[in-house]
Amino acid sequence: LGQILSIRGAVVPVSHQSSTLCAEFVDASQVQGETVVDGAIRNGKEIQNLFLEPRVSAAPAALAAIGRTDSFVIGPGSFYTSILPNFLPEGIAQAIRESSAPIIFICNLLTEGLGMRGQTVQVIIAQLEQYLGRRLATVIVNTALPDQNIITAYANEHKYPLIYSDEFGRRDPRIVTAALWTDPTIARHDSTRLAAIIGHCVNAKK
Numbered sequence: 001l002g003q004i005l006s007i008r009g010a011v012v013p014v015s016h017q018s019s020t021l022c023a024e025f026v027d028a029s030q031v032q033g034e035t036v037v038d039g040a041i042r043n044g045k046e047i048q049n050l051f052l053e054p055r056v057s058a059a060p061a062a063l064a065a066i067g068r069t070d071s072f073v074i075g076p077g078s079f080y081t082s083i084l085p086n087f088l089p090e091g092i093a094q095a096i097r098e099s100s101a102p103i104i105f106i107c108n109l110l111t112e113g114l115g116m117r118g119q120t121v122q123v124i125i126a127q128l129e130q131y132l133g134r135r136l137a138t139v140i141v142n143t144a145l146p147d148q149n150i151i152t153a154y155a156n157e158h159k160y161p162l163i164y165s166d167e168f169g170r171r172d173p174r175i176v177t178a179a180l181w182t183d184p185t186i187a188r189h190d191s192t193r194l195a196a197i198i199g200h201c202v203n204a205k206k
Contacts (some may be wrong), residue, residue: 012065015089017056024049034081042113058091066095071202075106087131102137104201109187110159120163138201144179
């Protein structure tokens with residue numbers, strides 16, 4: 001993956017063991033498999049808990065990387081099926097809790113599915129901190145929206161802007177806001193602006 005993307009640094013798997021992502025919903029029903037979980041959220045199911053079946057252990061290289069990191073940067077990505085699963089292998093969350101490195105979280109531009117409709121930045125922060133067992137140091141939130149036609153098109157796919165209020169931002173000093181949705185045709189973060197903000201946040205925590 002690192003070679004394909006021509007990245008600097010290394011891509012390290014959180015576990016070398018095979019497992020399946022499972023979800024329990026607020027109605028007590030359960031499903032297995034990333035695609036099935038995504039489909040259930042898209043159709044209106046609200047996540048209560050995520051877990052792996054079978055339980056797996058963290059890869060030694062992942063634990064070593066966590067132990068020597070200066071800063072954690074989490075996101076963006078599918079919250080329930082791409083972000084949170086990284087913290088489920090045994091040992092990962094504990095290693096992060098034992099680290100003093102600050103955690104920077106990048107909120108998504110959109111929620112995904114009817115099961116996430118109406119979710120707020122506050123809810124996402126609380127859920128992430130629950131799985132990490134640690135408080136986030138910085139939360140980066142987008143404040144720019146494209147033309148209403150684009151918003152409507154995404155709504156037809158059951159994807160909606162993550163709800164954020166200026167009042168909450170004023171009460172929580174960890175919030176960093178910026179106009180990060182600058183592409184008028186597709187939902188993606190402005191990589192140049194985002195990189196600058198992350199760099200500033202990392203340097204500010206040193």
